[in-house]
Amino acid sequence: MSILTIHNTLTNKKEPFESLQQGKVGMYVCGVTVYDRCHLGHARAVVFFDVVYRYLKSLGYDVTFVRNFTDIDDKIIKRANEEGIFWKDLTEKYITKFHKDFSRLNILSPTFEPKATDHIQDIIDAVAKLIDNGFAYVVDGDVYFRVRKFEKYGSLSGRSVDELQSGARIDVNEQKEDPLDFAVWKSSKDGEPYWDSPWGHGRPGWHIECSVMSQKYLGKIFDIHGGGHDLIFPHHENEIAQSEALSGNQFVKYWIHNGFVTINKEKMSKSTGNFFALDDIFEHYEPRVLRLFLISRHYKVPLDYSTDLLDEAKQSWARVENSVGIIEDAFMQKQLDSDELDQFAFCQFMDAMNDDFNTSQALAVVFDLITAMNQSVMSNKIDIELKTKLNTVRRICTILGLEINTSDLCRVTVDDIEKLSDATDLDVYLEKIHKRDISDKDIRHLVLLRLVCRVNKDFQNADKIRAIIADMGYHVRDTKKETVFFKI
RNA sequence: GGCGGCGUACCCGAGUGGUAAGGGAGUGGUCUGCAAAACCAUUAUUCAUCGGUUCAAUUCCGAUCGCCGCCUCCA
Numbered sequence: 132m133s134i135l136t137i138h139n140t141l142t143n144k145k146e147p148f149e150s151l152q153q154g155k156v157g158m159y160v161c162g163v164t165v166y167d168r169c170h171l172g173h174a175r176a177v178v179f180f181d182v183v184y185r186y187l188k189s190l191g192y193d194v195t196f197v198r199n200f201t202d203i204d205d206k207i208i209k210r211a212n213e214e215g216i217f218w219k220d221l222t223e224k225y226i227t228k229f230h231k232d233f234s235r236l237n238i239l240s241p242t243f244e245p246k247a248t249d250h251i252q253d254i255i256d257a258v259a260k261l262i263d264n265g266f267a268y269v270v271d272g273d274v275y276f277r278v279r280k281f282e283k284y285g286s287l288s289g290r291s292v293d294e295l296q297s298g299a300r301i302d303v304n305e306q307k308e309d310p311l312d313f314a315v316w317k318s319s320k321d322g323e324p325y326w327d328s329p330w331g332h333g334r335p336g337w338h339i340e341c342s343v344m345s346q347k348y349l350g351k352i353f354d355i356h357g358g359g360h361d362l363i364f365p366h367h368e369n370e371i372a373q374s375e376a377l378s379g380n381q382f383v384k385y386w387i388h389n390g391f392v393t394i395n396k397e398k399m400s401k402s403t404g405n406f407f408a409l410d411d412i413f414e415h416y417e418p419r420v421l422r423l424f425l426i427s428r429h430y431k432v433p434l435d436y437s438t439d440l441l442d443e444a445k446q447s448w449a450r451v452e453n454s455v456g457i458i459e460d461a462f463m464q465k466q467l468d469s470d471e472l473d474q475f476a477f478c479q480f481m482d483a484m485n486d487d488f489n490t491s492q493a494l495a496v497v498f499d500l501i502t503a504m505n506q507s508v509m510s511n512k513i514d515i516e517l518k519t520k521l522n523t524v525r526r527i528c529t530i531l532g533l534e535i536n537t538s539d540l541c542r543v544t545v546d547d548i549e550k551l552s553d554a555t556d557l558d559v560y561l562e563k564i565h566k567r568d569i570s571d572k573d574i575r576h577l578v579l580l581r582l583v584c585r586v587n588k589d590f591q592n593a594d595k596i597r598a599i600i601a602d603m604g605y606h607v608r609d610t611k612k613e614t615v616f617f618k619i
Numbered sequence: 620g621g622c623g624g625c626g627u628a629c630c631c632g633a634g635u636g637g638u639a640a641g642g643g644a645g646u647g648g649u650c651u652g653c654a655a656a657a658c659c660a661u662u663a664u665u666c667a668u669c670g671g672u673u674c675a676a677u678u679c680c681g682a683u684c685g686c687c688g689c690c691u692c693c694a
Contacts, residue, residue: 143623163694176694206692288689294621295690337692359694360624366693389694390624396686400693427642428632432625433687440631443643450642453656483633491633495641502658509650509658590652597654608655615656 132478133485135190137355138431140363140386141287145487150354151384156192157353158184159345159383161362162244164201165225166210169232170406171425171436172392172399176359178422179389179430179488181238181532183357186484189530196241197348199341200226203248203334208323218324222248232409235418237532243348247340250347251326254335257343257377258316258328266376270306272318272331278311281372287386288364313369315339338369342377345370351378357387361398389430396435407436419534420445426490426531447498448533451524454501454508456537456615458521461513469515473523476500480527493531500524543579544613545586574605578616581607 135148150156160180163173180198187194202222211218226246247254258274261267267276278284278292285291295311314336319325325332345353351374358367367386374382392399399406412421415438424444428434476496483492500520507517528535563569569577577596584593597607600616607616 161694164692170694173694179694204692289622290690357694361689361693364689365691391688391694393687398688398693402692435631437631440643443631446644447642449656457656489633491642492640495633498641505657585652588652594653606655609651609653610656611651 133482135485136487137385137387138487139384140388141383143289146385148385150192151352154191154193156187156194156355157197157349158187158194158355158357159197159199159341159349159353160241160356161341161358161366162198162200163229164204164206165222165229166204166207167225167401168408168410169229170392170399170401170408171412171421172359172406174232174236174409174421175392175425175430175434176357176389177233177238178236178425178532180357180387181236182426182490182530183355183387183488184239184241185530185532186488194242195349197243197245197345198241199344200229200244200246201337201340202226202246203324204337219248222246228410232413235413236409236422237418237534239532245344245348247335247344250340250344251335253343253347254339255316255326255328257339257373258330258335260377261315261373264376266373267315268308269330272333273306273314274316274330274336275307275312276315276369276373276376277308278313278372279309281376283375284372285368287368287371290364290368313338313365315373338366339373341366342370342374342382346374346378346382352381353383355385355387356383357389360388360390363388390433392425393433393435394437396433399436412441416441416445417448419536420448422533423448423494427494429487429489429491431487451497451501451528452535452537454505455521455524455535456540457508458504458517459537461508462518462521465513467513467515467518469518470522471515471519472526473500473516473519476520476523477526480523480530484530490531493527497524497527539617540615541575541578541617542613542615543575543582545582547579548583548586569599569603571603574600574603574616578607578614582614585609 136145137148138145158180160176162177163169169177177198184194184196200222203218207218207222211221214221258267261276262269262274265277266280267274285295292311315338316328316330316333317336318331318333323334325334345356356367356370363386371382394405394407397405409421420441421444424441425434427444476499480493480496483489483496486492500523504517504520504524507513507520525535563573577600581593581596581600584590584596600607604619605616606619607614609615
């Protein structure tokens with residue numbers, strides 16, 4: 132059995148994962164700045180780290196998982212002004228929205244979900260300490276971090292300070308000692324939200340909230356810190372500088388960064404308007420299809436979005452649910468109690484996940500199992516081996532957070548025909564159909580009537596009813612003794 | 620300009636120093652009243668191009684072309 136290896140951005144290598152404390156993992160993932168709806172790019176990051184969280188737990192680790200909300204910053208103030216609402220109302224609106232969207236994507240709640248504005252005093256204390264130890268300085272109510280004093284600066288993003296210096300854009304703020312220095316505390320202008328501080332009215336700079344909250348909940352050093360690839364510089368670079376300047380020790384052992392979602396190969400981004408909001412996508416696709424799509428590629432490489440690809444994901448997920456639905460039915464008839472897993476397949480899954488969370492390969496294990504299960508059903512082998520495969524599919528999908536939903540499947544059997552009041556029902560319904568006076572409530576009855584027609588070999592009417600059913604967005608599937616129907 | 624990533628069938632996408640997972644789509648067949656689902660068979664002598672190392676490279680090295688990202692807010 133393999134062991135978990137993780138590609139560490141810090142060393143740019145795949146490394147065996149060894150937690151700092153036996154059996155425990157501390158993980159911090161940068162959440163979102165709450166000033167707008169979440170898009171597919173956010174979803175990829177959130178879903179991927181949810182998979183990491185679930186997988187680590189499945190390995191038996193006691194995981195403390197922190198994902199923050201950055202709920203005060205320039206964009207929030209700007210947006211609140213544009214909409215003419217109080218900034219706090221804006222952030223709360225989008226935090227609620229975040230929870231709503233991501234619960235649909237079957238995301239587990241993190242252990243802690245801290246907000247920057249709930250930790251202002253901690254932030255002020257940290258800034259004061261940075262000033263005390265010479266890593267930060269005050270200019271007119273602003274506080275800046277002295278980048279050049281932190282010798283390791285640039286180690287995460289692979290840049291040298293001089294390189295950055297030459298490429299640095301001209302900053303309007305001439306007060307800084309060095310163009311590379313960044314704000315840890317920003318003084319507020321009139322009308323802007325502020326908190327009292329030893330340096331006057333102001334608010335935290337970007338970056339400091341993550342340094343403070345991660346260390347507060349996870350300690351001075353912790354195992355995993357994650358986020359989107361675009362956060363490597365400057366956000367995570369700055370976090371390292373601040374955090375290590377505060378603690379004097381290494382901040383994080385493993386840095387994990389996920390690649391972007393792209394549209395026509397270009398980065399999905401709010402600032403360019405090149406994005407699809409989650410709730411818009413949910414109107415056309417089931418969240419679990421979206422989730423499958425998001426983990427269909429290895430997390431580090433870009434994932435290109437298109438509706439064609441989502442349609443493919445939808446089809447492949449239908450393959451899983453069809454198969455599981457049929458097999459669970461089979462086990463309704465034939466009780467077989469076993470929680471055993473197919474050890475061979477499950478080991479293949481573990482090997483895939485242990486190889487830097489290779490979800491593509493992990494999914495291949497699921498599809499191989501599906502094929503094998505279908506073959507069993509085909510040859511009527513409803514046995515313990517099939518049950519262990521089914522258990523394994525369910526187990527793997529749970530770890531990946533993919534919810535297998537077979538409850539939408541409804542069925543009518545030939546036995547139900549007897550319950551029909553009388554034969555005139557058909558004429559009544561055909562009349563209703565003719566008048567289009569039917570609704571979702573009638574579906575079950577329609578399917579049953581169609582079955583009656585089929586039993587009576589009245590295929591013309593059977594097909595007519597099927598066409599109506601299809602028009603209403605349902606699909607029927609016949610087997611020897613029953614008809615299964617479900618909404619498409 | 621600096622740094623980094625990617626280029627695998629019709630599409631998506633894993634992977635390995637010894638000859639290419641999986642999904643979607645297509646084609647032929649089985650099954651079915653017909654569909655659908657499922658099953659079977661089939662679809663890359665080839666992994667951007669050109670060199671090099673090697674008994675052997677798609678996998679390592681170099682060059683070239685193409686695409687993308689970061690260097691400014693950004694998952």
